[in-house]
Amino acid sequence: MKKLLGLTALALMAVLCSGLPALAHFQMIYTPEAALEKGGEIPLKLVFTHPFEAGHTMDMGQPKEFFAVHKGKKTDLLATLKPIEWTSLTNSGKAFETTYNMRGMGDWIFVVNPAPYLEPSEGAYIQQITKVVVNAGGLPTDWDAELGLPAEIVPLDKPYALWTGNVFRGVVKGQGKPVPFAEVEVEYLNHPPVPGKNEFQKEALATAPQDAFVTMTIKADENGVFTFGIPKAGWWGFAALGVGPDDKFEGKENSQDAVIWVKAVDMK
Ligand SMILES: [Cu+2]
16 A cells, blocks of 8 residues: 555656656745846746756745845735736646846845745645845945845855856855855756747757756855856856755744855856
8 A cells, every 4th residue: 555655646746846856946036137237027936846957846935025125125025917828848837937137236135935836746845035136337235245134145146247167156054053064056047038938939949968966055164155167157046955944834844945046157
């Protein structure tokens, strides 16, 4: 019986997550550019997916919070979110979009605190509190701010000013305290969204020789600091797993993760 259940669970996983447990879930806040010449209106897409393979996209529930921080001031953007359908290479899932008008110069940190997502293959919830930093005009204002999120990656390098080959460093924090030896999953946005559409492009930018290169798992050091050398231009996601305090939701396990997205550009 146990064996049968195990097999059913495996079959479910095969359907839901392409059968590859190595694929990590990543909450995305996607916008095409991280470093803008000047402000203006930018699109923001909230998608919960597996970014390297652009495979199964999970249905997002109504987020608990969505806001921007600029020059230390928080602006609630939850009411601006519109539900959309996001098309992956294998399915479509419920996602959200909005636009934001960046007035002036500096950094804007966009944060989503999503509803916990029940992952059927694991019988547990996943809640990825996610940040992305967008800059206008090169003036640094907020990028290194710690926002006091229950699970947070505080960047030590500007997430929008990275050449390909630079390192990105961050401090993994849970309730404001560094998390020693935190496990951090790293994935490349290998099928960038088609401009103006709510779908991933079909063509992959990179090919992984095997699963360990799809989701790269690295560890923070004893101070909760991780370092990753960026091998390719584009968006990279970092997810520190289970570092937040809310480890239960509706009687099941909840992995409250901290996610940050950074963008590297080629030097040419
Ligand atoms: Cu999944």
